[in-house]
Amino acid sequence: MNDNIYILGLESSCDDTSAAIVRNDVLLSNVTASQKVHEAYGGVVPELASRAHQENVVPVVDQALKQAGISKEQLSAVAFTLGPGLMGSLLVGVSFAKGFARSLNIPMIDVNHLQGHVMAHFIKEQENDTSSPPYPFLCLLVSGGNSQIVKVNAYNDMEVIGQTIDDAAGEAIDKCSKVMGLGYPGGPIIDKLARQGNPNAFQFSEPNIPGFDYSFSGLKTSFLYHLRDWVKDDPDFVEHHKEDLAASIEATIVKILMKxxxxxxKETGIKHIALAGGVSANNGLRNAFKEHAEKYGWTIYIPKFSYTTDNAAMIAVTGYYKYKDGDFCKIDKPPFSKITFK
Known part of the structure; x- marks a missing residue:
């Protein structure tokens, strides 16, 4: 008797269409189609994103099944991102998942996108992989739309103990990149330039927010005003100092996050600390994690680059844990755009 559980995961919350297959919690395939069309607009255009998802969803699912070496009839369930995200993009993935699951007469599993990012740490590439963090652990979840500190008590028990009250860290990086005329998405551009610059070249204001919450709007405004004054004196200021500007803005954001x-x-007494989300690909943030591990005795968990951005592997593995608990969703459950865990 074959007791293996095969889960198809689907992710379509923003501008990446992704499909993945897990056998139990071991990843068999992870296929993502990225959308280049948004680069010309300096940001994701929701209408274009949803159209591209419609074109991409069938091919990525087909490729995921082929790479996994299984047929659709072997699937145990379909897991999909229900939210948060862009409503038009979510609707494409959710509608496909519901139709696909119904046609195969298998359960549907809704997954919170943010929960998925945290659960990326539980993706196994080999059966004997033991690199997942033990509960409870803290997870710094940083992306274009979210900056949160999450206390993870179990896969289905996550408590947001700190979050941004305005802009997210990734959003601030993208906006600073845009102001400098460096292009979109700003994260990889700033990251690359920062490696060649002096992180102490320029000073920008840091917020004074109580508790574990974040704020990045003041930093963004400070950067904008400083840049305006510098460019007034030297029209080519950005070109002459882009490496130092990138390094300084990155260092300030990393400093705010790590503080x-x-x-x-310190206050929770938890020393198992994980990193997740798109901004976790940032070199400066990864280095800060390693430095803190040495200085404060943390055990750190940093995901592979392929699991930092939006991907279906994290949705599929979350789906596996929910499947074992019989946590399925009804066909009439609608997607949501609001940022929340439950």
Whole structure:
């Protein structure tokens, strides 16, 4: 008797269409179609994103099944991102998942996108992989739309103990990149330039927010005003100093993120600390994690680059844990755009 559980995961919350297959919690395939069309607009255009998802969803699912070496009839369930995200993009993935699951007469499993990012740490590439963090652990979840400190008590028990009250860290990086005329998405561009610059070249204001919460709007405004004054004196200021500007803005954001994370670790007494979300690909943030691990005795968990951005592997593995608990969703459950865990 074959007791293996095969889960198809679907992710379509923003501008990446992704499909993945897990056998139990071991990843068999993870296929993502990225959308280049948004680069010309300096940001994701929701209408274009949803159209591209419609074109991509069938091919990525087909490729995921082929790479996994299984047929659709072997699937145990379909897991999909229900939210948060862009409503038009979510509707494409949710509608496909519901139709696909109904046609195969298998259960549907809704997954919170943010929960999925945290659960990326539980993706196994080999059966004997034991690199997942033990409960409870703290997770710094940083992306274009979210900056949160999450206390993870179990896969289905996550408590947001700190979050941004305005802009997210990734959003601030993208906006600073845009102001400098460097292009979109700003994260990889700033990251690359920062490696060649001096992080102490320029000073920008840091917020004074109580507790574990974040704020990045003041930093963004400070950067904008400083840049305006510098460009007034030297029209080519950005070109002459882009490496130092990138390094300084990155260093300031990393400093803000790590200050609150240190406070959370100290007050909770938790020393298993994970990183998740798109901004976790940032080199400066990864280095800061390694430095903190040495200085404060943390055990750190940093995901592979392929699991930092939006991907279906994290949705599929979350789906596996929910499947074992019989946590399925009804066909009339609608997607949601609001940022929340439950």
């Amino acid at each position: 609150k994370l240190r406070l959370a670790a």
